[in-house]
Amino acid sequence: MILLLLLLFAGVILMEVPGMVKNKMWRELAVFFIFLxxxxxxxxxxxxxxxxxxxxxxxxxxxxxxxxxxx
Amino acid sequence: xxxxxxxxxxxxxxxxxxxxxxxxxxxxxAITISIAKRDAWISAVLATGVGLMFGRLVSSLxxxxxxxTFFEFSEExxxxxxxxxxxxxxxxxxxxxxxxxxxxxxxxxxxxIMPDTPITVFLVxxxxxxxYAVKSGFEVLARFNLLFAVLMGVFVLVFAISFLNVKFTxxxxxxxxxxxxxxxxxxxxxxxxxxxxxxxxxxxxxxxCRSVVRITDMSILLVGLHFFIGIVGVLMIFGPxxxxxxxxxxxxxxxxxxxxxxxERLDYIIFMxxxxxxxxxxxxxxxxxxxxxxxxxxxxDYRPIVFPVGIIIxxxxxxxxEGIVNQLDFLMNTWPFYSIIIFETGIPLLLWLVSxxxxxxxxx
Numbered sequence: 001m002i003l004l005l006l007l008l009f010a011g012v013i014l015m016e017v018p019g020m021v022k023n024k025m026w027r028e029l030a031v032f033f034i035f036l037x038x039x040x041x042x043x044x045x046x047x048x049x050x051x052x053x054x055x056x057x058x059x060x061x062x063x064x065x066x067x068x069x070x071x
Numbered sequence: 072x073x074x075x076x077x078x079x080x081x082x083x084x085x086x087x088x089x090x091x092x093x094x095x096x097x098x099x100x101a102i103t104i105s106i107a108k109r110d111a112w113i114s115a116v117l118a119t120g121v122g123l124m125f126g127r128l129v130s131s132l133x134x135x136x137x138x139x140t141f142f143e144f145s146e147e148x149x150x151x152x153x154x155x156x157x158x159x160x161x162x163x164x165x166x167x168x169x170x171x172x173x174x175x176x177x178x179x180x181x182x183x184i185m186p187d188t189p190i191t192v193f194l195v196x197x198x199x200x201x202x203y204a205v206k207s208g209f210e211v212l213a214r215f216n217l218l219f220a221v222l223m224g225v226f227v228l229v230f231a232i233s234f235l236n237v238k239f240t241x242x243x244x245x246x247x248x249x250x251x252x253x254x255x256x257x258x259x260x261x262x263x264x265x266x267x268x269x270x271x272x273x274x275x276x277x278x279x280c281r282s283v284v285r286i287t288d289m290s291i292l293l294v295g296l297h298f299f300i301g302i303v304g305v306l307m308i309f310g311p312x313x314x315x316x317x318x319x320x321x322x323x324x325x326x327x328x329x330x331x332x333x334x335e336r337l338d339y340i341i342f343m344x345x346x347x348x349x350x351x352x353x354x355x356x357x358x359x360x361x362x363x364x365x366x367x368x369x370x371x372d373y374r375p376i377v378f379p380v381g382i383i384i385x386x387x388x389x390x391x392x393e394g395i396v397n398q399l400d401f402l403m404n405t406w407p408f409y410s411i412i413i414f415e416t417g418i419p420l421l422l423w424l425v426s427x428x429x430x431x432x433x434x435x
Contacts, residue, residue, distance in 0.1 A: 012378045020375055028375045031368045035379030042386035055167070056391045060405045067404035 002047050009040065078213040078276050080286055085216050087270055087290035090355045092297055093348030094175050095263045096321050099298065100305045102403050105315035107256025109241075110248040111302045114256035119295025121257070122264030126287030128419050129268050135426060137280040141271040142366040145418075148426045157418055158367055164414045165269065165360035166380070169353060170388035171398075171406075173197055176349045177388070178395040183319055184342060194385050197353060202381045204354040205361060206374055209276055212354050219351060222344040229337050230304070233324050237307035258407040260298055264291060265415030272359035318395065357384065 013036070020029045045052045060067075078086070103111045136144035141161065146154030177193035204212050267287055277283060305320040308327070314320045326338040361380050365373040392398040 009382075012382070016375050016378060025372070025375065027368065028370050028372060031364070031370060032375050032379055035364070035376055035383060039379055039382030039386055042383060042390065046386065046389055052390065054390055055387075056401055056405075059409055060401065063405045063408045066408045 002044070005043060005047050009036065012036070076208055076210045076276050077278050078210060079278055080282050082213040082216065083270075083277060083286045084290045084293070085220055086213055086351075086355065087267055087286065088293055088297075089216055089219055089348055089351045090269060091263050091266050091290075091294045091352075093345055093352045094172055095260070095294070095298065096301055097175060097179055097319055097345065098399060098402060099260060099263060100302050100320050101315055101317055102259050102399065103256050103302055104305060104311050104320075106259070106403075107253045108248045108311045108315075109244075109306065110246060110253050111256055111306060111311070112242075112299055113246075113253050115260055115295065115298040115302050117253070117257045118260035118264055118298065119291065121261055122267070122291045122295060123288060125261075125265050125415060125419075126267050126291045127284065128416070128423060129271050130283040130287045132419060132423055132426070133271050133274040133277075133283045134280055136274075138275050140274060140362060140366065141268075142363050144426075145422055148422050148429070155367065157422075158363060161414065161418065162360055162363040162367065164410065165272075165356055165363060166384060166387065167391075168266075168410070169356035169360060170384045170391060171402075172349070172353050172356060173384060174388040174392060174398060176346075176353070178398065179319065179345075182395060183322055191389065194388050197350060198357075198381045198385045200350055201353040201357050202377050204350065205358045205377050209273060209358065212351065212358065213276075216351050219344065219347055222347060225340055226344050229325055229328070229340050230300070232330060232334070232337070233308070233328050234304065235330070236324075236327060237304070239307060241307050241310045242303070258411065259403060262407040262410050262415065263298075264294065265411055267291065268415050268419055269356060269359050271419075272362055318399075357381065360384075 016032060017029065020032065042052070100111075103114055107114045132141075132144065136147065139147065142154075142158045145157045145161075148154070149157060173194055176197055177190045180193045181188060181190045204215065267290070270287075274280065274283070277286075301321055304324055305314040308314075308324050309317070309320060317323055322338060322341065325341045326336075328337050329335050357377075357380070361373050361377055364370075364376055364380060370376070392401065
């Protein structure tokens with residue numbers, strides 16, 4: 001599973017990066033890697049079974065007083 | 072970024088309808104009926120009325136800033152710093168709701184159609200297809216959407232056949248539910264209607280931005296009609312108790328069709344149109360998020376960041392909920408407040424007020 005995921009990341013990099021380097025789109029390249037790293041940070045721990053904080057839990061906690069109202 | 076692409080009014084209306092409807096017909100009737108019981112259709116009507124006002128708010132913003140996306144005019148209204156902050160929040164909401172939609176679709180496909188396939192397959196495949204659509208550009212998405220209009224005709228026909236099973240007496244007694252419950256039931260459909268705000272991220276593609284009021288009015292009315300028919304159909308066929316206990320009542324309603332024991336299993340026609348609609352809905356939210364990100368960093372081309380954003384969407388869609396019950400609970404109790412208060416009325420209203428005050432000052 002983890003191998004498959006790494007293969008996917010490698011595929012995406014191979015598909016996108018050469019074109020950007022050829023056209024000298026350095027800004028795009030930087031943003032591409034920032035978002036790719038965020039994506040890795042979200043997906044690799046899940047595949048390895050490491051627990052990462054769940055954003056919906058935080059949203060649920062914030063809106064708890066309001067959602068209790070409609071119950 | 073989107074300068075070269077133009078769509079006409081009809082395509083825009085169909086696109087807004089498809090931006091709201093696909094997931095709504097899946098989970099919305101059950102949720103609304105479980106809150107507003109037998110009078111859930113009143114909730115749908117009320118939601119349409121308020122939804123029209125949401126549409127007006129968005130369209131007046133779009134008309135005041137012709138040729139600018141949501142992100143660009145929020146920067147112009149609030150200034151560079153606060154504009155970027157609003158932009159960050161909005162991008163988060165787009166990515167989050169996109170992964171919410173992807174998950175909803177995956178759950179539907181895996182629970183109702185293919186229970187033995189792991190859900191990750193559906194999540195990844197739908198994201199890859201949408202990524203391809205987003206890369207091809209907005210016009211492609213809008214034209215592909217026309218295909219859905221054809222399917223919609225078939226959909227209406229199938230739906231009409233399923234109405235052979237209705238009993239009007241199941242709607243009686245009317246106005247029996249407490250007014251507060253009906254109003255509470257309005258919130259969930261309303262949070263779907265408010266998604267019309269996403270369209271303001273694409274406003275430069277409109278041929279004539281004067282017609283945006285007509286576009287939003289028309290599409291909200293049509294979406295409201297669909298909500299109404301969907302909810303009334305479920306109520307009259309299953310009644311409020313059974314209808315709210317089902318996960319996908321509209322799907323079951325079509326599954327029940329048996330005409331002269333010959334025309335049966337029409338559910339796959341509905342299924343087909345939902346899958347296509349779902350890809351378009353995912354595509355639109357995905358596209359808006361990508362446009363937001365490329366505006367944020369001042370990129371000249373949005374295409375390179377399509378895949379990274381898609382990976383984040385899929386990873387989030389796995390992470391955010393443990394299962395379908397969990398998600399339905401979130402959509403019912405938290406989602407309406409979260410998206411209506413902050414993103415669908417809060418931010419647009421703030422932008423509108425500030426722009427009005429600024430205008431006053433200019434003319435004075």
